Amino acid sequence: MEMIVCIKPVPDPKQAGKMTIDRETGTMIRRDVPSVINPLDRHALEASVRIRERHGGRVTALSMAPDDVLPVLKESLARGADRLVLLSDRRFAGGDTLATACVIAAAVGHLGTFDLVMCGDETTDSGTAQVSAQIAEFLDVPNIMHVDDCGVSPDGDLRLHSRNEEGAFTAEGQTPMVVSVTADINEPRYVTLMDVLDSEGKEVLILSADDLPLEESWIGLEGSPTRVLELFEPERKSRAEMLSGTPAEQAAVLADRLRRLGFRNG
Amino acid sequence: MANRQPESRIWIFAEQRSGQPADVVFELLGKARLLAAAPGWKVGALLIGHNVSGTAALLENRGADEILVADNPGLEDYRGGNYLAVVDRAVRNYQPDVVLFGATAMGVDLASRLAARLRTGLSAHCIDLELNEKGELAAVIPWPGGDFLGRIVCPRHRPQMATVSPGIFDVPRSDFPEAEVLTIDGALNSDRGFYRILEKKPEERKPGDLENARVVVVGGYGIGARENWALVEELASVLGGVAGATRPPVDEGWVNADLMVGQSGRTVHPRLYIGVGVSGHLHHLVGVKGTELKVAVNQDTRAAIFDHCDLGLAGDYREIIPALIAALKEPRAGGDL
Numbered sequence: 382m383e384m385i386v387c388i389k390p391v392p393d394p395k396q397a398g399k400m401t402i403d404r405e406t407g408t409m410i411r412r413d414v415p416s417v418i419n420p421l422d423r424h425a426l427e428a429s430v431r432i433r434e435r436h437g438g439r440v441t442a443l444s445m446a447p448d449d450v451l452p453v454l455k456e457s458l459a460r461g462a463d464r465l466v467l468l469s470d471r472r473f474a475g476g477d478t479l480a481t482a483c484v485i486a487a488a489v490g491h492l493g494t495f496d497l498v499m500c501g502d503e504t505t506d507s508g509t510a511q512v513s514a515q516i517a518e519f520l521d522v523p524n525i526m527h528v529d530d531c532g533v534s535p536d537g538d539l540r541l542h543s544r545n546e547e548g549a550f551t552a553e554g555q556t557p558m559v560v561s562v563t564a565d566i567n568e569p570r571y572v573t574l575m576d577v578l579d580s581e582g583k584e585v586l587i588l589s590a591d592d593l594p595l596e597e598s599w600i601g602l603e604g605s606p607t608r609v610l611e612l613f614e615p616e617r618k619s620r621a622e623m624l625s626g627t628p629a630e631q632a633a634v635l636a637d638r639l640r641r642l643g644f645r646n647g
Numbered sequence: 648m649a650n651r652q653p654e655s656r657i658w659i660f661a662e663q664r665s666g667q668p669a670d671v672v673f674e675l676l677g678k679a680r681l682l683a684a685a686p687g688w689k690v691g692a693l694l695i696g697h698n699v700s701g702t703a704a705l706l707e708n709r710g711a712d713e714i715l716v717a718d719n720p721g722l723e724d725y726r727g728g729n730y731l732a733v734v735d736r737a738v739r740n741y742q743p744d745v746v747l748f749g750a751t752a753m754g755v756d757l758a759s760r761l762a763a764r765l766r767t768g769l770s771a772h773c774i775d776l777e778l779n780e781k782g783e784l785a786a787v788i789p790w791p792g793g794d795f796l797g798r799i800v801c802p803r804h805r806p807q808m809a810t811v812s813p814g815i816f817d818v819p820r821s822d823f824p825e826a827e828v829l830t831i832d833g834a835l836n837s838d839r840g841f842y843r844i845l846e847k848k849p850e851e852r853k854p855g856d857l858e859n860a861r862v863v864v865v866g867g868y869g870i871g872a873r874e875n876w877a878l879v880e881e882l883a884s885v886l887g888g889v890a891g892a893t894r895p896p897v898d899e900g901w902v903n904a905d906l907m908v909g910q911s912g913r914t915v916h917p918r919l920y921i922g923v924g925v926s927g928h929l930h931h932l933v934g935v936k937g938t939e940l941k942v943a944v945n946q947d948t949r950a951a952i953f954d955h956c957d958l959g960l961a962g963d964y965r966e967i968i969p970a971l972i973a974a975l976k977e978p979r980a981g982g983d984l
């Protein structure tokens with residue numbers, strides 16, 4: 382199996398509280414918040430590496446990101462990817478999901494034939510859950526989202542289990558395919574220092590827009606049909622009425638009010 | 648040919664499974680009707696499936712001017728490419744200005760692929776939609792960071808597309824004039840690019856528990872540890888309600904992802920909401936609609952949630968919540984049952 386896993390660096394969700402927004406441009410000021418690999422993308426990596434361990438093949442981690450996050454992305458090699466491909470170019474900046482998927486799909490095509498592209502269902506920073514299906518559309522192959530089990534049948538087809546709010550289904554499809562996964566698919570492995578050291582010699586390839594079959598009008602801000610018109614503050618309720626007193630006193634007042642409003646009988 | 652009609656069109660994707668329209672379809676129709684108030688605008692519902700004439704009847708007086716129906720055995724199950732082929736063709740023929748989808752599993756998948764195929768813009772998980780006199784759609788979404796909302800537009804590409812989570816818009820109370828039902832081409836030229844469905848199982852967990860709950864108690868990152876989660880559940884149960892969560896407790900693995908309330912999770916409509924250890928990011932709060940009373944318990948008096956609720960309790964939830972549970976369990980003073 383020739384597999385490509387799409388990984389995106391995102392501000393560490395555990396420290397998201399420290400992130401601030403430049404209200405004029407709408408961009409995140411990431412200064413104090415370190416980047417990590419999007420949590421669901423780690424599950425996608427794990428799933429691909431497990432398929433390789435059983436059925437052979439190769440796992441390529443692929444990311445479109447500024448090159449200063451390369452050290453963060455190298456974690457994918459310690460997690461078992463055979464090589465890392467970074468798509469890095471100033472001209473990619475400001476892309477919406479369409480422009481992002483367009484660049485990633487072009488890179489997948491450029492890297493040769495593939496059987497499976499694996500993504501996370503969604504990222505923690507933009508969270509559109511649109512990119513995986515759009516990559517599939519640009520590659521003109523089927524896709525399935527919300528996958529929580531993925532295997533290969535004896536004849537080489539993909540066997541997938543997907544669960545969404547309506548229910549679950551099992552599907553079978555020929556490669557090539559694009560799949561996006563939920564956290565239920567696996568428990569990503571614990572990375573040891575040995576894994577990190579072992580990964581040091583692995584291949585890292587950095588590609589720019591010039592290396593890919595792309596037109597300027599497809600990428601970055603220019604290639605993004607959506608625009609941020611403005612940011613604004615939401616309507617607020619007026620400040621809450623704050624109860625006073627010790628925790629027990631506040632709790633008693635609240636309990637009494639909830640009773641009077643009929644939220645608790647007896 | 649249906650090209651070049653003088654009207655402007657807003658379409659909604661009328662998602663159905665086994666003939667049952669998704670709730671979000673009625674919500675989208677209601678909103679589309681409001682957006683299409685200006686003269687010259689028409690609301691269309693795009694209904695795709697097999698044996699869906701009964702479904703069309705259910706949609707007839709719910710706000711659409713026309714229902715466009717593609718009916719074909721190959722459209723029985725959603726398999727990505729099959730629906731995409733039909734929607735793509737319909738959009739090219741009728742050239743709607745706006746196409747809206749529910750932010751459901753099916754809606755997000757279909758809308759994403761369609762936008763890529765048409766090379767147009769798609770705004771994800773909108774919480775409001777506005778249409779100006781030039782027919783330009785602005786989609787409102789919570790902006791990363793959590794303190795601001797953003798207006799997203801799609802100035803140069805058509806159609807303008809957006810997904811909206813179930814429960815964000817209200818279903819209109821009144822009936823509307825009967826829609827015209829039109830048959831559109833549902834042919835699939837090949838099976839290429841579709842996967843096979845081997846087995847289907849409807850959701851065993853009852854969806855809607857959280858959505859329909861009268862009381863929702865949401866635990867946030869401030870709960871601090873999995874073993875403390877029991878307090879959130881106990882409070883919910885004493886109040887006859889359901890426990891929900893913000894995203895960090897899900898990320899931490901304290902609770903199942905089904906409990907998440909907010910932009911990427913569920914939309915709830917409780918009479919009473921209590922947020923415990925929740926800071927008040929808009930990504931979470933947009934999923935809480937129509938409350939009568941919103942209460943927050945947070946040890947930080949500057950937490951944003953106190954600007955978005957009715958009643959605030961400042962302090963450590965580990966002291967407040969057990970006291971609250973105890974007080975609620977006490978028999979009522981005076982003994983009148």
Ligand SMILES: Cc1cc2nc3c(=O)[nH]c(=O)nc-3n(C[C@H](O)[C@H](O)[C@H](O)COP(=O)(O)OP(=O)(O)OC[C@H]3O[C@@H](n4cnc5c(N)ncnc54)[C@H](O)[C@@H]3O)c2cc1C
Nearest residue numbers: 508867868869893894909910911912924926930931946964
């Ligand atoms: C695209 C996108 C989509 C998102 N979708 C969602 C979504 O659907 N739902 C969602 O919830 N989030 C979502 N988020 C994340 C969201 O922006 C916030 O990060 C999240 O809601 C914060 O959760 P929280 O308030 O529980 O945690 P925090 O912001 O960490 O707040 C914890 C609070 O607990 C308080 N606290 C700590 N200890 C105690 C104590 N002992 N007693 C009382 N109070 C205490 C603290 O003062 C703090 O205010 C999304 C983010 C993005 C970018």
Ligand SMILES: Nc1ncnc2c1ncn2[C@@H]1O[C@H](COP(=O)(O)O)[C@@H](O)[C@H]1O
Nearest residue numbers: 387388445500501503504509510511512
């Ligand atoms: N810049 C990127 N580089 C690599 N993969 C990405 C990028 N953006 C999104 N993805 C992939 O697409 C998935 C869904 O992202 P999103 O649609 O942004 O929520 C992610 O989990 C990644 O697997």
